[in-house]
Amino acid sequence: MEVKVIKKILFFLLILIFISSSVSSLGITPGRTTINFEPGLTKTVEFTVINSEEKDVNLVVLVQGELNQSISLSDISFSMGANEREKKIKYTLNLPQNLEPGLRTSEIVVVQLPEKSSESQAFIGAAVGVATQIYVYVPYPGKYAEASLNIVGPDEKGVINFVLPVISRGDLDLVRVNAVIDIYSSLNEKIETIKTNEIGILSGERKELVAKWEQNLSSGKYKAIATLIYDENTKTLEKEFNIGYQVLEIQNIEVNNFRLGEIAKFEVLVQNKWGEPINNAFAEMLIYNNQNQVMAEVKSPNYNFPALEKALMILFWDTGGVRAGTYDSELFLKFGEQSSKHNLKLDVSERSINVRGVGYVISEDSGEGGDIVFILGSIIVLLVVINLFWFLFLRRKLLSKKKDVKELKFRGNTKGENLKIKN
Amino acid sequence: MKDKKPIYIIDLVLVVGTLVSLFFIIFSPIGGTSSLNSFITGRAIIPTLESPKEGYVSSDSILFSFKDGHTLLIDDNPDFRNPQKFTLEDNLYLTLEPGNYYWMVKGIRESEMRKFTIESRVELKMKETDEGYEVVNVGNVKLNVDVYEKDEFLERIILNIEEIENLENISEIKIIGGQSD
Numbered sequence A: 001m002e003v004k005v006i007k008k009i010l011f012f013l014l015i016l017i018f019i020s021s022s023v024s025s026l027g028i029t030p031g032r033t034t035i036n037f038e039p040g041l042t043k044t045v046e047f048t049v050i051n052s053e054e055k056d057v058n059l060v061v062l063v064q065g066e067l068n069q070s071i072s073l074s075d076i077s078f079s080m081g082a083n084e085r086e087k088k089i090k091y092t093l094n095l096p097q098n099l100e101p102g103l104r105t106s107e108i109v110v111v112q113l114p115e116k117s118s119e120s121q122a123f124i125g126a127a128v129g130v131a132t133q134i135y136v137y138v139p140y141p142g143k144y145a146e147a148s149l150n151i152v153g154p155d156e157k158g159v160i161n162f163v164l165p166v167i168s169r170g171d172l173d174l175v176r177v178n179a180v181i182d183i184y185s186s187l188n189e190k191i192e193t194i195k196t197n198e199i200g201i202l203s204g205e206r207k208e209l210v211a212k213w214e215q216n217l218s219s220g221k222y223k224a225i226a227t228l229i230y231d232e233n234t235k236t237l238e239k240e241f242n243i244g245y246q247v248l249e250i251q252n253i254e255v256n257n258f259r260l261g262e263i264a265k266f267e268v269l270v271q272n273k274w275g276e277p278i279n280n281a282f283a284e285m286l287i288y289n290n291q292n293q294v295m296a297e298v299k300s301p302n303y304n305f306p307a308l309e310k311a312l313m314i315l316f317w318d319t320g321g322v323r324a325g326t327y328d329s330e331l332f333l334k335f336g337e338q339s340s341k342h343n344l345k346l347d348v349s350e351r352s353i354n355v356r357g358v359g360y361v362i363s364e365d366s367g368e369g370g371d372i373v374f375i376l377g378s379i380i381v382l383l384v385v386i387n388l389f390w391f392l393f394l395r396r397k398l399l400s401k402k403k404d405v406k407e408l409k410f411r412g413n414t415k416g417e418n419l420k421i422k423n
Numbered sequence B: 001m002k003d004k005k006p007i008y009i010i011d012l013v014l015v016v017g018t019l020v021s022l023f024f025i026i027f028s029p030i031g032g033t034s035s036l037n038s039f040i041t042g043r044a045i046i047p048t049l050e051s052p053k054e055g056y057v058s059s060d061s062i063l064f065s066f067k068d069g070h071t072l073l074i075d076d077n078p079d080f081r082n083p084q085k086f087t088l089e090d091n092l093y094l095t096l097e098p099g100n101y102y103w104m105v106k107g108i109r110e111s112e113m114r115k116f117t118i119e120s121r122v123e124l125k126m127k128e129t130d131e132g133y134e135v136v137n138v139g140n141v142k143l144n145v146d147v148y149e150k151d152e153f154l155e156r157i158i159l160n161i162e163e164i165e166n167l168e169n170i171s172e173i174k175i176i177g178g179q180s181d
Helices: A002-021 A368-414 B005-027 B034-041
Strands: A023-029 A032-036 A042-050 A057-065 A071-073 A077-080 A086-094 A102-112 A127-138 A145-147 A150-152 A159-168 A174-184 A190-195 A199-201 A206-214 A220-230 A233-243 A248-255 A263-272 A278-288 A294-299 A303-305 A310-318 A325-335 A338-348 A353-358 B048-051 B056-058 B062-067 B071-075 B084-087 B092-094 B099-106 B114-118 B122-128 B132-137 B143-149 B152-159 B164-168 B173-179
Touching: A023 A102, A023 A127, A032 A042, A042 A127, A057 A071, A071 A102, A077 A086, A102 B173, A127 B122, A145 A220, A145 A233, A150 A233, A159 A174, A159 A199, A159 A220, A174 A206, A190 A206, A199 A206, A248 A325, A248 A338, A248 A353, A263 A278, A263 A303, A263 A353, A278 A310, A294 A310, A303 A310, A353 B092, A368 B005, B048 B099, B122 B143, B122 B173, B132 B143, B132 B152, B132 B173
Parallel strands: A032 A127, A127 B173, B056 B114
Antiparallel strands: A023 A042, A023 B122, A042 A086, A057 A077, A057 A102, A071 A086, A102 A127, A145 A159, A150 A159, A159 A206, A174 A190, A174 A199, A174 A220, A220 A233, A248 A263, A263 A310, A278 A294, A278 A303, A278 A325, A325 A338, A338 A353, B048 B062, B062 B092, B071 B084, B071 B099, B099 B114, B122 B132, B132 B164, B143 B152, B143 B173
């Protein structure tokens, strides 16, 4: 019996070794370093090589590209052990006195050598390499602007933000930079013209032009053509955008009345942000253990969402055998051919599951906190007013009234008169 | 003394009433909101930023945590002309595109502004399959992947984040990944 168990363990270990040896993985960060050209500039740049699989690896470092004569490496080959996840390497960039205007590039490539054959000492298998790029921007003579057009929105109020990041790539500063954006329908009819703010941009600097547009258009495709005006020059940028597309948005996730070991009921509040119904949508959740393996896969029934309406999607997770702790999870909202992924962290304890969102808002803005502060603040102000009114005004008045009465009594008695005092 | 008795009673009622009311407002579960405490006690009215620290550099998700605030603002421009807004009750993990960012928090007042950087991470995973090789972009940027067979350039493929590409019938394969524009 024991021999059988040992055989099984050995079999699984062999499979594990086979699987791990057939995977190669390598990383490098940063993927790009950007430098503004200065004649004769010397700069030492550090980058990190990531041994993602945490295996014993041999690596070589190569320099490629038009600046390769200007780059010297701290290491041209090195090894990383299974216990070494990251290694920092340096290169020094010595720029010449002159370079042609524009973008000049090079890259440093780190290649993980394949394993050597035990018989021939020749390399076998596959090699993976990753590159960190060096981008050197050499200023153009005069004034030169590099720009892109980003369209953000529309938000829940229908506001679309047009954002134009502009970089001054010339050797002269840009004094007046602005843009005019024309909006066209799918039939190429001009609908609106919007103007951005006006700014000045120093040579080598990056700034943004912004225009907000409160629109009330029907769903469909539109086109924005932006004319960037910088001093005496212009540049045209074009981008298409949609208004009203199929989006299901998670508003909130709750797990109520939970006990560890029992079935957890996830209530996912989802809103259809599109102006049309979305049918047959469902949620799917993957929960990972600490080894990053899927420990549970749960799915909701199908739901139909009327236009712009909210609904609760329900998922059940059997937590039998699950220990308290934090688990990574992925929640997918799927309909038609669309799927959106939301990374979550589940804090599982004996009596509760706290769902933390990764990359989305955890709670809705109820504005409740602000109201409470306002109400209670008003009460405090009211108390202060009452106290001031009493102590500074009413109390003094009453005291002086009493004093007058006493004085009258006193005077009446000294004159021997019988005075009737009315309160 | 007897004449002033009603006045002293009103004094007592007002002072004790005010103190009891203030105690309730500050320490009760409803009144005990951090914003109100700050408002009354005059301390920490400005939101306190905890994480990330000034100048923090990472190529992974970032944890945002702070106190005495309710709205997190993130922008790639220090003038916060077009920020992303997050209304929060708890800490927030965010995965952002590589770049330089600025963040601040709004509460009763605005916090200081901090800068952080998300560095691009080029990372490739290659797995041997029955048909050939499976290549996955496991970094945080879109990649250009050059494919070589016996050191001879074959093709350039573009891989989005987490995208998988199957490469078949290639012997002595070499792939080199770099950040795509």
